[in-house]
Amino acid sequence: MQTATQPTAHHPESSHHPAHHTEEDAGGFWSRYFFSTDHKIIGMQYGLTALTFLLFGFFLMVIMRWQIAHPNEPVPVIGPLLASLLGSGAAHGSISADLYNSFGAMHGTIMVFLAIVPLAFGAFGNYLVPLQIGAPDMAFPRINMASYQVYLLGGVIMFVSFFIPGGAAQAGWTSYPPLSLTIPTDGQTFWLIAMVFLITSSLLGAVNFIATVIQLRAPGMTWGRLPFFVWAQFVTGFLLLLAFPPLEAAGVMQLMDKVAHTSFFLPTGLAVEGRLAQVSGGGSPLLWQHLFWFLAHPEVYVLILPAMGIVAEIIANNTRKPLWGYRSLVGATLSIGFLSFIVWAHHMYMTGMGTKISSFFQITTMIISIPSVIILTCLLVSLWGGSIRFNTPMLFAMAFLPMFGIGGLTGLPLGLSYADLHLHDTYYVIAHFHYVVAPGTIFALFAGLYYWYPKYTGRIMNEFWGKIHFWGSLIFMNLIFQPMFAQGMAGMLRRMADGGANYSQARVPEAIGGLSHSMMGLHTYILWAAFSLGLVQIPFIINFFWSICHGRPAGSDNPWAATTLEWQTPTPPPHGNFTSAPRVFRGPYEYSVPGHAADFTPQNQPD
């Protein structure tokens, strides 16, 4: 291993140490790339699978946007393919309402559980957490492998459900009963079984991450010296560990309702298609909502905390100065972790919970916005006075701040029950959480991919196409989601297969509050923006694969001149990561320390 005092010695070609080939490396393709227990390989498995699902979920969305803008018209170009793959649901290449519902439910499920979380936690967490804390691997490498394989299995089951008779689940990613239980498709059963696998995978991952951070920190890596990214992943691990099991319980109960015909979520006197349902009754649909949102609100922070961690690392590195308010950041992250468990019912104001309980959840919801603002403020103030390097990762990281800001601030009206009564279930909600997750988290993930790319490949992705990717994504993301705020406030409901045409002034001119022509017309702009957003991802995809072999060589193990430990290893790091046990002497962000020769001091550099 290179020592910290000579930070730029290795060329990628020279750092493949044949001596580091373990028995595992020698075992051929399958044991090396599929049954690997190396956290870096597992991280890449997670990353590539999750990016594939991200693209797939994006395609579902573009088809849905077509259907919304042009209800019941055949989908251009891929219409015949859909018709032959999906049968009657896509007859003549146009999307039926049932298929639209399937796509909607699966878009949400795939994006949250198969794309963003596996990418943010599974891929980045797996690759970076052991490196950043100076550990040779995860605490439980075989559990780590199992975690990926169970995730893949869940993903395959979810994907296969599109092609069964009746199609995939149609009741939204939230799967509210009794609707989810009364739609006559086995897609819901597939969804539930796949979810049980995905939850199991997350639990295995979470146990592993937390144990790794607690046990495997290198000597000298005290809690106060952990990079903020590790803190973010650590709290995320706890959220997954404690919030997912209730959904697993709920999933098991809904599976029992679906398969064993129990009535956990089916009330007495339930009528389906005008007839009394043959169920024992006595169940509670609200029970599902409580258990679901008990997971799904912490899940929001599972989506956002790793992204904040990535952004913090990149901002510190590219402003060449320490993060402003490291302790505040850590404290705010811990408070978010705790508070996220007591805000879940703000998703349920419409259920008639009564003023006392809704007051409680409004108060906790307002309180949880405080640590979020603290984090955002710390990151923003960190930019102050820095000599900022505007490279592609930094652009994405900086764009995260206003995008997440818009997403967060537009959430406040939703957190207050009287405003939520109007906005609930409208496009406003869609715009709000997509601002958090799409231009928010996904931008942070892009930033991370560009930033750590030299660590896994030894080469840097093309800057020019990276900037095309960035500016295109920034513009089109905003063109997609800004109009939805207006549509939502005008009263356009989400989850309508005709895009609201049934409630438009065009259909019923004399109706009060019908959706105006201009509101309906925004659908066309959004469709084109969504299509263009897809186009500007093409340079990214090509850049990503082309740069593996043809990118500009990074020139050293530490091309960004960073302080954290992952850059103090050979490139790519061998199995076992460090060539000798690292020792940590300082905090994670010693940039531009007065009196030091270089403008950065790696954590493992002795005083």
Added chain:
Amino acid sequence: MDIPYTVEARPDTGLYNAKVGIWLFLASEVMLFGALFSAYILLRVGATGDLWPHGWLNIPIGTFNTLVLITSSITTVMAWASLKMNQFGRFKFFHACTILLSLAFVCVKSYEYHDKFTHYEIHLTDGRIADGHLVKSTPEQVIIHGRFVEDRKELFDLRAQGASHTHEEITLPRAQIKTMENYGPWHHTYLAVYFTLTGLHALHVIGGALVIGFLWGPGSKLWRQDPDRFTNRVEISGLFWHFVDLVWIFLFPVLYLL
């Protein structure tokens, strides 16, 4: 570089890796069963008072199974303590007991399940309800060992009248039967809770018994090579076993006694 603290404890936490892992896993298990118990509370509170069953389960059998699991927890501790005292033979003996006790638990549980699945509530065309265990079923008639009731509510509280009502062999022609349903999870939300919670618990028992069985059998070879590591494994599986035991300690009063 090897992964540190796989066997010896990390000085500042005082724990080896797997022990941190198992406690975290058990925390998630607490949330899993916590959610299920919360579901039980919510459904029970929301149920109409006289339509929530009492006394549907056999308390002596449940008590017996509780004692079986508690005993198995004791033998688990003894097995681990034997290894700590370097007495491998005693470990083998105690964990053999653990495995046998877990088998006994599962057998008793399956007897209880079988009892419910052969128990039928039969609504007759004349408005009466026949309730009892199936003796014989042919295309023409159904024979059960049970009783008739006029009102379905009479079936819901079996605590007081446990001995008073008489069971007899009843032959019911198929033509008289309007609906017929056994006491499976679909029959009543109480049974849905009962089967889901005890079923999930039974899966934990079987999973734990498989791990302990492995450590007792082929896995015990590790004792010769690395006794500390083997002892740790026995400790970890024991912690899981105690948790499974603890879940039952909650399940028993909630489902059998309340």
